[in-house]
Amino acid sequence: MSDFASLRMTMVDTQIRPSDVTRFPIIDAMLHVPRENYVPPSKRDAAYIGANLDLGSGRALLDPRTFAKMIETLDILPSDLVLDIGAGYGYSTALLARLAQTVVALEEDEAMAEEAGRILAADGVDNAVVVKGSLTAGAAKYAPYDAILVGGGIEELPEAIASQLKEGGRIVAVVMTGALGTVKYGLKTDGRIDWRYAFNASAPVLPGFAKEKTFTL
Template sequence: MSDFARLRQGMVDCQIRVADVTDPRVIAAFSETPRENYMPAGRRDVAYLDSRAPLGGGREMLDPMTLAKLVQLADPREGETALVVGAGLGYAAAVLSRLVAVVTAVESDPALAAAARANLAGDGVTLVEGPLPAGAPNGAPYDLIFIDGAVEDGLSALAGQLKPHGRIIAPAGRTRPTKATIFRRNGAELGAAPAFDAHAAVLPGFAAEDVFAL
């Protein structure tokens, strides 16, 4: 077993399992996905620390525990089609590619998009470069939209790309910490059910506009 494999197993045992992540498929996906291959340059050696990793421009890679809890909340199923919004360097998309049938990922930052496309070359993920709130309509409709970062507003276009009973998973809210939230389509409406605290940086395009009252 390589050093990274031992560290990955330690991450699963000491960070993920102890956070009430019990779904065996989710645990297997994290056990099989080499997080070191999706880390920022120069940070492979700290791939399995219990911390977020900076991606530049205010962007962050979620810590493993938070990501695993979000993936379990998403309840990804074999045969489903998923969209990852805010691909970053591709780690969340790689994990989900082991859990669903088809994964599309969208990234707005050109440098991150290029790196994610290279990182995900062996994972069967389609990488789309473009504004995050616009999603990836060419691959719609999706069973699951997984937002790999926080949102305060701006889900309307993504909601339109869901299947009738589809779901969006995201750390959401205007207060800190944000709440891991599952959004479900109910006709034309989008209902929200908060689940647990989830620290995450707000993704580009999803910040709420400041409103000043006179």
């Protein structure tokens, strides 16, 4: 039987701190949110490995280093309303909820969304709402958002999501080009998102976020 508290400490000491994640609220959240609760029972023992963990339905639990650096890049404020796209079973939502005022967890897989709601409630997360709906449509009901986390790879960002980010809002995503990816940070200014490079990473492209393939003769 795994000692998950020790595994969390090891994760932080060997994967998070060496990656220059220095903000105490993020480190504290990663030490306390039980990552193993947010994966299928058969994968609990693999919850703390330093790699993306396949959750099924095109979802992956991002590796701890990538996820922590994305959160630090996003610079969450205690007053923020955050949209968590592709929330899976809710780990990212639980962690974001420790940093932000409110988190909207968007998940289109019905079983995952229901389970995420159950786990978050069981873990006492009371400042998050799970929305079951299309990932590419966003969650307009609660928009505009101060910050958006895309919890997987994208090749392009749908306009519906860009429009839900408030002026001055921030977004972070793993932008994939073939097998290679980079995390990019976007800031919305004058109605458009200006992107900049943050660091290298890779993640499976979320359903609906791949560029439409074109063929020429």
